[in-house]
Amino acid sequence: MELHLGLSLPTNPFLPIGYELKQCPFDAHVNDGAGGCSSSVGGGGKKRTCFDDETRVVPKTLPLLLWNNDQPNEEDDPNDLHDNFSSSSSSILKDDGEGLVGWPPVKAWRKKLRRNVHSGRPNNNRMVAATTAAKCGSTYVKVKMEGNAIARKIDISVHRSFESLTATLMRMFDICDEHLQKSFKIAYQDREGDWLLAEDVPWRTFIRCLKCIKLIRSGC
Amino acid sequence: MRKKIMYSFPDEVLEHVFSFIQSDKDRNAVSVVCKSWCEIERWCRRKVFIGNCYAVSPRMVIKRFPEVRSIELKGKPHFADFNLVPDGWGGYVLPWIVEMAGAYPWLEEIRLKRMVVTDESLELIAKSFKNFKVLVLFSCEGFSTDGLAAIAAGCKNLRELDLRESEVDDLSGHWLRHFPETCTSLLSLNISCLGSDEVSVSALERLVGRCPNLKSLRLNRGVTVDKIANILHRAPQLVDFGTGSYSAELRPDVLLNLAGAFSCCKELKSLSGFWDVVPAYLPALYSVCSRLTSLNLSYATIQNPEIIKLVSNCPNLQRLLVLDYIEDSGLEALASSCKDLQELRVFPSDPFGAEPHVSLTEQGLVAVSLGCPKLQSVLYFCRRMTNAALVTIAQNSPNFTRFRLCIIEPKTADYLTLEPLDVGFGAIVEHCKDLRRLSLSGLLTDRVFEYIGTYAKKLEMLSVAFAGDSDLGLHHVLSGCESLRKLEIRDCPFGDKALLANAAKLETMRSLWMSSCTVSFGACKLIGLKMPRLNVEVIDETEPPDSRPESCPVEKLYIYRSVSGPRFDMPPFVWTMDEERKVMH
Numbered sequence: 001m002e003l004h005l006g007l008s009l010p011t012n013p014f015l016p017i018g019y020e021l022k023q024c025p026f027d028a029h030v031n032d033g034a035g036g037c038s039s040s041v042g043g044g045g046k047k048r049t050c051f052d053d054e055t056r057v058v059p060k061t062l063p064l065l066l067w068n069n070d071q072p073n074e075e076d077d078p079n080d081l082h083d084n085f086s087s088s089s090s091s092i093l094k095d096d097g098e099g100l101v102g103w104p105p106v107k108a109w110r111k112k113l114r115r116n117v118h119s120g121r122p123n124n125n126r127m128v129a130a131t132t133a134a135k136c137g138s139t140y141v142k143v144k145m146e147g148n149a150i151a152r153k154i155d156i157s158v159h160r161s162f163e164s165l166t167a168t169l170m171r172m173f174d175i176c177d178e179h180l181q182k183s184f185k186i187a188y189q190d191r192e193g194d195w196l197l198a199e200d201v202p203w204r205t206f207i208r209c210l211k212c213i214k215l216i217r218s219g220c
Numbered sequence: 221m222r223k224k225i226m227y228s229f230p231d232e233v234l235e236h237v238f239s240f241i242q243s244d245k246d247r248n249a250v251s252v253v254c255k256s257w258c259e260i261e262r263w264c265r266r267k268v269f270i271g272n273c274y275a276v277s278p279r280m281v282i283k284r285f286p287e288v289r290s291i292e293l294k295g296k297p298h299f300a301d302f303n304l305v306p307d308g309w310g311g312y313v314l315p316w317i318v319e320m321a322g323a324y325p326w327l328e329e330i331r332l333k334r335m336v337v338t339d340e341s342l343e344l345i346a347k348s349f350k351n352f353k354v355l356v357l358f359s360c361e362g363f364s365t366d367g368l369a370a371i372a373a374g375c376k377n378l379r380e381l382d383l384r385e386s387e388v389d390d391l392s393g394h395w396l397r398h399f400p401e402t403c404t405s406l407l408s409l410n411i412s413c414l415g416s417d418e419v420s421v422s423a424l425e426r427l428v429g430r431c432p433n434l435k436s437l438r439l440n441r442g443v444t445v446d447k448i449a450n451i452l453h454r455a456p457q458l459v460d461f462g463t464g465s466y467s468a469e470l471r472p473d474v475l476l477n478l479a480g481a482f483s484c485c486k487e488l489k490s491l492s493g494f495w496d497v498v499p500a501y502l503p504a505l506y507s508v509c510s511r512l513t514s515l516n517l518s519y520a521t522i523q524n525p526e527i528i529k530l531v532s533n534c535p536n537l538q539r540l541l542v543l544d545y546i547e548d549s550g551l552e553a554l555a556s557s558c559k560d561l562q563e564l565r566v567f568p569s570d571p572f573g574a575e576p577h578v579s580l581t582e583q584g585l586v587a588v589s590l591g592c593p594k595l596q597s598v599l600y601f602c603r604r605m606t607n608a609a610l611v612t613i614a615q616n617s618p619n620f621t622r623f624r625l626c627i628i629e630p631k632t633a634d635y636l637t638l639e640p641l642d643v644g645f646g647a648i649v650e651h652c653k654d655l656r657r658l659s660l661s662g663l664l665t666d667r668v669f670e671y672i673g674t675y676a677k678k679l680e681m682l683s684v685a686f687a688g689d690s691d692l693g694l695h696h697v698l699s700g701c702e703s704l705r706k707l708e709i710r711d712c713p714f715g716d717k718a719l720l721a722n723a724a725k726l727e728t729m730r731s732l733w734m735s736s737c738t739v740s741f742g743a744c745k746l747i748g749l750k751m752p753r754l755n756v757e758v759i760d761e762t763e764p765p766d767s768r769p770e771s772c773p774v775e776k777l778y779i780y781r782s783v784s785g786p787r788f789d790m791p792p793f794v795w796t797m798d799e800e801r802k803v804m805h
Contacts, residue, residue, distance in 0.1 A: 064750055065720035102302030102710070103685065104571045104601065104628050105659075107359075107385070110518070142307065144389075149338045149362035151307040193415075 142212040145173050156207060162186070162198060169215060185218045228256070235264045244269050263287060270294070271705075271730050273311060273335065274755065277784035278319035289328045290354070291320070295335035297733045297778055298683075299708055301359065304735055304776070306761055308791040311335045313360075314344075315789075321348035329354035336360070337386075342367030346374025353405075354380040364389035365414075372398035382410040384438075390415040393442070396423040401430070408436040412462050412493065415440070421447050429454040435487075438462025441495045446474045452481035461485070463493035466520070470500045483507035492516035492541075499526045509533035513560075516541040518567050528553045538594075539563040544580040544601065551584030555591025563597040564588055568628060571601070582609035589616040597622040604635045605662055610644025620652040624659035630686035630711070633663040640664055646671030649679070656703075659683040669693035673700020681706040694718035698725045708733040715773070716743035723747055726754055731780035735759075739777055742770035747779065748797035755782045758795040765795055 140153045152172055159165045170181050186198040190209040198206055198213075229237075238261055241247055251261045267290040268281060281288075295311025313335045320327055327349045337360045345352060352375045357363075365388060371381065372395060397420060399406075406427070411419065419442045428434060434455050443451075443464030452458070468474060478501065482488070488508045497520040512534045517527070518541040527546050531537070537558040544566055546554070554561065566584070570577060582605045589595060595617050605627050614620075634641055641662040649655060649672050658679055660668065664687035672679070673696035680703050688694070695718040697707065707729065715738035726732055726747075741758065744765075748756035758765050759776035786796050 064723045064746060065717060100630075100711075102299065102304045103630065104568060104626055105302045105683075105685075106568065106571045106601075107301045108303060110567065149336060153307060 141210060143169065143172070143215070144212070145215040146217055148173065154213075156210065161203060162206075169213075173215065183217055184215050187214045187216050188212065189214070231256075231260050234260050238264055242267070266290060267329075268292070272780050272782075273313070273316065274787050275730070275780060275782045275784070278316045280784060282319060282323040286323070288324055289326060290331075291316075291327070291329065292331040292333075293335060294333040297708065297731060298334075298706070299710065299733055299735070300334055304710065306759065306791075306793060309759070309794065310787065310789055310791070312789060313337050314341045317341045317344045317348070325349065326351055328352060331356040331358070332360055333358040334360065336362040337367070338362050339364055339367035339370070343370040343374075346370040349375075351377055353377055356380065356382040356384070357386045358382075359385045361387040365391045365393070365395040369395035369398040372396065372403075373400065376400075376403070377405050378403065379405055380408040381406070382408060383413050384410050386413050388414055393419045394423070396420050396427060399423075399427050403427070404430050404432065406431040406434050408460075409434065410436065410438040410462070411440050412438040413440065415442065419443060425450055425454060431455075432457070434458065436460035436490075438492060439464040441465045444468055445478065445498075445501055446471075449474075449477040449481040452485060456484045457487055458485055459487050460490040460514075461488060461492075462516075463491070463495075465496045466494045466501055467496035467498045468501070470498060475501060475504055478504040479507065486511075488512075490514035490539075494520035494522075497522050502526055502530060505530065506533060510535065512537055514539040518543055518565065521545065521569070524550050532557045534558060535560075537561055541565040541567070543567050543569045544578045545569055546584075547579045548581055548584040548587065549579070551580075552587045552591075555587045559592060560594055561588070561592040562594050564592075564595065565599040566601060567599075568601040571628065576603045582606055585609070586612055586616075589613040593617075594619070596620060599624045599626075599659075601626045601628060603628050604632065605641060605644065606634045606636050607639065607641055607644035607647075608634075608636070610641065611647040614644075614647035614651040618651045619654065620648070621654050622657040623648055623652065623655060624657065624683070625661055626659065627661040630661070631663045632661075640667070642668040642671065646675070649675040654678055657681045660687055661685060665689050666693040666696070669696040673697055676701055678703050680704065682708070684709045684712055686711045688712045688714060691715055691718040695721060698722035704728075705730045707731075709735070709737060711736040713738055716740050719743060720746065723751055723754075726779055727751065727781050729781065731778065733776075733778050735776040737777075738773045740771050741765045741768070741774050744774055744777060745770070745797070752785075753781055753783065754779055755786055756796055757790070759793060760795070761793045 141156045142151050143154055144151045154165075154168060154172065156165075159168065166181075166186065169186070170176075170184075175181050175184065187195055188198050188206065189195050189211045191211050192209075193211075195214075228234075234257065238247075238250060241250060244267075247261060247265060251258045262284055263286065265285045266288060268285055268288050269292045270276060270281065271294050273293045273295050281291075293313065293316060295313070296305050296309060299305060300309070311334060313332055317330075321344055325348065328351055330345065330352075331354070335357075337357060342363055345355070355371060355375075355378070360383075363386075368381075368383075368388070371378070378399075409427075419440055421443060424439075424443070428437065428451055435458060437451070437455060437458055437460070439448075439451070439462055441464055445463070445466050445468045448463055452461070482504055485508065489511055491505070491508070491512060491514070494517055499522050502522070509530065510533065513536055515531075515534060515537060516539075517530075521543065522530075523545045524547060527542065527550050531540070531546075531550065531554050535557060537554075538560050539562060540554065540558070542550075542565070546566065551566075554564075566580065580602055582602060585598070585600050585602070586609050589612070596619050598620065599622075602625075605625070633639060634644070642665055645658075645660060645664070645668050649658070653675075655676055656678055658672070658676065658681070660683065666689045669688060669692070672682070676682075679701050682697065682701070682704065684707075691714055693712070694709070694714040697704070698718060699722055704725075709732075712734075714734065719739060720743055744756050744758050747754060757778045757780075758774045759778065760774060762775070765772070765774055790796065
């Protein structure tokens with residue numbers, strides 16, 4: 001048996017326009033119980049909690065806007081209704097490569113594991129390679145620092161050399177001390193999943209196969 | 221003489237009765253009967269599930285339930301799986317571990333999903349909980365094999381270590397050696413997500429050999445097929461096994477050994493793994509096929525006829541995960557061989573390819589729905605669909621509880637009639653009265669949402685992309701779906717009206733995600749202002765949303781109910797109402 005408290009959903013569309021949201025604290029006791037603990041919000045969820053000693057103010061909420069059932073979208077641009085094939089906001093997410101971020105909804109984990117799927121299909125190999133870079137968010141590349149759980153992202157396209165990249169990374173992770181700066185090396189993971197040191201390859205090679213970067217402390 | 225009638229039982233009796241009540245829902249119901257029941261119940265609740273780690277604070281949980289032994293927490297929204305949630309958004313588990321370290325010294329189980337876990341957290345777990353038994357890290361990140369070493373070394377009674385689909389920094393495969401020689405308690409070990417090279421196979425063999433109760437073992441890609449036989453021989457009692465890489469140069473002796481090892485595993489019911497499969501090694505599995513109830517071939521790049529051969533030998537299969545290499549023909553074979561099938565997931569082998577290179581169409585799914593009467597859960601990636609097929613599927617399978625269809629190209633119409641797929645999905649929600657989870661795709665108008673709002677009364681989770689025409693679509697869902705808990709939307713023309721008109725609904729749900737829609741910053745501010753028990757998060761990585769007019773749409777929006785107010789760990793690209801409810805910062 002579900003217990004629904006307090007928050008009645010708007011069912012009556014005929015309230016006057018401009019009705020304002022009112023907060024009416026009321027005694028948040030169970031309707032049919034003996035004045036015991038109450039659930040918080042009702043609904044089909046099973047994750048309700050009850051807090052004995054918290055102030056249980058359960059405002060009766062009302063819609064912040066009334067749903068007008070007659071043609072609510074009269075004032076919309078009629079072109080929008082017919083335009084099924086463009087979604088200007090989705091272009092925000094279209095990156096420089098092909099396709100959209102996060103579509104199709106295949107977990108990054110799966111994409112990474114199936115990188116080697118298309119051996120023997122040279123055309124698909126190139127396409128997968130090209131789109132893999134694109135899927136990482138166009139020219140944005142993930143950067144992690146050893147010992148730091150939070151990953152960051154940088155736009156690799158604004159850099160033309162290791163010097164400028166290093167300078168940006170040092171700034172990004174707040175490594176000001178010059179001596180400390182020298183103790184870090186830039187490692188990167190290429191599209192085959194291998195980890196390499198950036199200093200071992202020319203810049204052009206680096207950015208072509210770059211998948212993500214890691215700042216590691218060089219050993220003794 | 222006065223009769224004395226006892227109206228209530230002593231606390232101990234009630235507590236004993238309550239101990240038989242395990243489900244969260246029932247426990248919550250018990251706790252609202254009356255004050256004394258609430259009080260008794262809270263002292264004996266051992267297991268807590270928190271679907272959104274920001275919905276409540278650790279202190280609140282500890283205050284109410286002082287004797288918890290098992291906790292499950294979920295962090296990031298589901299769309300984080302598809303890179304829609306920027307790194308650094310949140311979901312940190314450390315604050316929870318810190319509080320629980322003090323309050324729950326007898327904590328035994330921690331299960332986390334989509335959370336950021338650090339080595340520091342893992343070290344703290346190993347140090348703080350003397351009777352720690354179960355650690356499940358599902359799609360987590362932020363930790364390395366150093367943290368795992370701490371767990372291995374510190375948790376003397378560890379039963380379960382499950383790292384499924386987590387992103388782990390592989391620093392060294394030697395972490396496995398940190399399991400002491402005295403550790404014999406393992407029941408389940410899942411390291412399938414670890415990198416290629418970083419597992420010490422000899423340490424693994426010894427560990428497996430000294431854990432006689434090991435029932436579930438999932439290896440990572442670094443373990444090659446020639447190593448499997450040795451491992452299996454040490455664990456013939458396994459029920460669930462995940463191979464590593466299933467690839468090696470074909471050698472008859474290896475194949476024979478492998479077949480022999482598999483045939484010794486009389487309890488084996490579930491198989492997974494199979495990276496880089498060399499088909500010649502598949503016959504080694506045949507002895508187990510007849511007992512298999514679950515088979516995950518979704519990393520296996522095998523094609524027909526190998527897939528068909530394998531699947532046709534598994535009459536007891538209940539769960540199959542596979543790549544679209546199975547094609548319609550394979551699904552037809554599945555439909556005729558596996559009458560107990562309950563769950564099917566078909567993943568795309570080439571999700572970004574423009575042209576289909578496998579013959580997997582709506583026909584395959586129709587065949588399975590026809591041949592497998594117990595089918596309940598479907599995840600299907602394909603490139604074309606028709607309303608007629610969906611209607612047929614709906615009529616064949618009224619028992620669906622989960623139906624997720626992904627037609628790879630957004631806004632793809634019914635390929636025969638060129639109409640939207642509204643009617644097809646409408647049939648799904650109409651016939652499948654127990655549907656709890658639904659994912660839509662293809663060309664869809666507001667009409668499909670009208671069907672959903674009308675029929676999908678038990679729907680708890682809905683995923684929508686590139687669908688609908690107007691706010692009316694969203695309004696149908698928010699006003700009609702009574703059981704809705706999670707709603708995630710991307711790239712739909714849904715704006716302020718439906719959201720504001722149904723703001724109260726949001727307090728009855730766990731969360732709402734909207735990205736690339738047309739909800740304005742002004743509407744977000746209004747909801748944040750008027751609904752203090754909702755956290756309204758505006759996510760914008762490019763620039764502060766208040767640097768633009770209020771009517772501008774926000775990039776991403778995540779609204780969730782919370783009793784602990786705004787969180788304090790927001791990164792700079794997340795904006796929410798501040799304490800005084802005045803301004804978004």
